[in-house]
Amino acid sequence: MTSIWRGLGAALAMAAMAQLGAAAAPVAQKSTPAKSVQDAQPPRVVRQSPQPPAQLERRIDELGKGFAGRVGIAVESIDDGWTTSWNGNELSPQQSVSKLWVSITALDAVDKGKVRLTDAVSFDRSDLTLFHQPIAARVLGGGYTTTLADLMFKAITTSDNTANDKLMRSVGGPDAVRAMIRNKGLGAIRFYNGERSLQSKIAGLTWTQSYSIGRAFYQARDALPLSVRRAAFNRYIEDPYDGASANAIVHALSRLKRGELLSPSSTARLLNIMGNTKTGANRLKGGLRPGWSLSHKTGTGQILGAVQAGYNDIGILTAPDGSSYAVAVMIKKTSVPLPTRMTLMNNVVRAVIAQHERDGGADLAL
Structure with a gap:
């Protein structure tokens, strides 16, 4: 009997210890899984993009709708971050607007120590392009040597095609420009293979260097059947090889102004050159x-x-109080007279200025 009671007591003691152990077990041992540290964090706050002024939005829409042609318009406050646009995501032909990306590529190379603006560059007849190339007179006069800095100034301020093409090829060619656009995340901005290839393809021609002299390009273009020219021209309009959206352009201009694309000295240099555009x-x-x-x-x-x-103008608009806005008017296709196109561009700028004044911007000129 004693052994029976001793065994029973031991069993009861073990059961009691088991109950105590269960009561003392941590909560983590329950079947409900514990929350992770990540789950315990407060919910992420989603910040909304700044909203553009409603009155300016309406005015930009009105200007876009009222224009007889296909146009992309975009305005971005560089200080406040809002953007308003009309047809802002459609790709439009850039034409010489793309010279800006060449200069940014060149200055980026300067910032990285790959080239210097004082580097000498020599020209011969094989460097000539077409259309507007004032530098050609010097080249044909017996060769010409200048600096990268001079090429950049000529490319931006006078839109010299040959100066721009030589600058581009001196810093890595079309691939370098495309890499810059991609690496800096500039978005919906294309770059083609240089002025000669671009303009020939638009016309329905295959480039030959003889087109760079006199009116040879015009004569070759005029000799094409109209059907060939029209097909090539329309292909370009619908899918521009150098296309960019107005929204992407103003975003890039804002980043340029804020110093996010280049060093402070290179940013100041480029904005100063753009301020001298003729x-x-x-x-x-x-x-x-x-x-x-x-x-x-x-x-x-x-x-x-x-x-x-393609009939365009893009830039950074600065108020007397220092506030700045990125503006792009990209006329993709139109047949309206030049004064009508210019009036559209004038009115976009006037709308921005009027909004700035409504918002209380100081007019230090008064």
Whole structure:
């Protein structure tokens, strides 16, 4: 009997210890899984993009709808971050607007120590391109040597095609420009293989260097059947090889102004050069008020019949109080007279200025 009671007592003691152990077990041993540290964090706050002023939105829409042609318009506040646009995501021919990306590529190479702006560059007849190339007179006069800095100034301020093409090829060619656009995340901005290839393809021709002299390109283009020219021209309009969206352009301009693309010295240099642009005095610049300034780059495409593929101006608009806005007007296709196109561009700038003044921007010019 004693052994029976002793065994029973031991069993009871073990059961009691088991109950105590269960009561003392941590909560983590229950079947409900514990929350992870990540789950325990507060919910992420989703910040909304700044909203553009409603009155400016309506005005940009009104200007876009009222224009007889296909146009992309975009305005971005560089300080506040809002963007408003009309048809802002459609790709439009850039034409010489693309010279801006060449200069950014060159200055990026300078910032990385790959080249110097004082590097000498020599020309011969094989470097000539077509259309607007004032530098050609010097090249044909017996050769010409200058610097990368001079090429950049000529490419932006006078839109010299040969200066721009030589600058591009001196810093790595079309692939280098495309890599810059990709690496800096500039978005919907294309770059083709240089002026000669681009303009020949738009016309329906295959480039030969003899086209760079005199009016040889025009004569070869005029000799093509109209059906060939029209097909090539329309292909370009619908899918521009150098296309860019107005929204992507103003985003890139904003980043340039904020110093996100280049070093401070290179940023200041490029904006100063753009401020000295001689082309397009009656485009965006025609809408300025006293005290306002514009650093800009124009682009002008080929014409077939009455239709032009690409008539553009893009830039950074700065108020007397230092506030700045990125503006792009990219006319993809139109046949309206030049004054009508210029009026559209003027009115976009005037709309931005009017909104700035409604928002209380100081007009130091008054």
